[in-house]
Amino acid sequence: MTDLTILKNDFYNTFNANCEDIFFSPGRVNLIGEHTDYNGGNVFPCAISFGTYGLVSKRNDNKFLLHSLNFKELGTIEFDLSELVYNKEHDWANYPKGVIKTIIDHGYSIPTGFNILIYGDIPNGSGLSSSASIEVLTATILNHYFKLNISNVDIAKIAQEAENKFIGVNCGIMDQFSICMGLKDSALLLDCNTLKYKYSPINLDGYKLVIGNTNKKRGLADSKYNERRTECETALKELQTVVNISSLGDLTIDEFEKFKDSIADSTRIKRAKHAVYENQRTLKAVQALEENKLEEFGKLLNESHISLRDDYEVTGTELDTLVSLSWDQKDIVLGARMTGAGFGGCTVNLVKSDSIDEFIEFTTREYEKKIGYKPDFYIVDISDGPRKLNL
């Protein structure tokens, strides 16, 4: 647990003012349903106990002064409500800035600026959504202070819009939605086409979700994320010449197999195949979990990874190594896959609760032998969404 007293002192030392409130916004881990959100499919993520803390005091002028303890070397970043434009030098602060601008663009009034001290315990670039976490945090702070009455679903949409338009990453809605709607001990089955969702309690009877970090960093913006999205959009257009669908998520597996030859390129067939099969796999996985069929759930996690590796091609040596080391430990691991956008970042593993130490020790040793540096492991709780903390 992060020590809030230390953070309050840091706030005072940074801004020479007392902190008025502390907010928290979680990160998320996606259990299954990867690269399906922008394809109109299902996802099954949950908010986690790691997240971003925001300590704030309202200012009497139009200035935002932002300071992150995770990027101390960048110092305090300052901008004015009248200059909400992307600035490369403002680095991480473009995320909050984009959210402020998007909220204003939606017609809400932000009358003053703030001092905000940020501290995140989500490892940056690990695929646990540190960026969506800070976006949602910013909107939550403004929503609270100016009584904007924006619902959490709309906060998710605004945060996604900021990331798409201001940051330039064409992400889907999964991260922002799962963070905004997080519920303790439950994962969220979200249909990204309709935004209908339901909670599914996570009872892992003798097993735990262990997150493995490859420690290979990736940034969404410079990854092949946008390229995959375009490939799927092109495949969709090709399929639409033969079948009446609005997204790849509309197709059953049988329909896909019947119509796939309308896609002119073999790489695009693989991309679309992943989107369709992963979408159906997600529904099966949620059902397996609800029926307490943990082994089946684990197998579906494995299948998801294979599809992301071979058809969607978003894994890479580090993720594949970490996952296959989990697969090697069949007696204590029911399933493992990459989570998030891929190209580095984290894996999610279903590990026997009383064998976690053994799992971490073996995997760390073997991963280091193969990759040359160590992975990290986190056992996180499934958490509620964004909130104001007691001072």
Ligand code: GLA
């Ligand atoms: C990133 C994006 C999400 C989603 C995942 C892949 O986390 O922000 O919208 O597309 O990748 O499932």
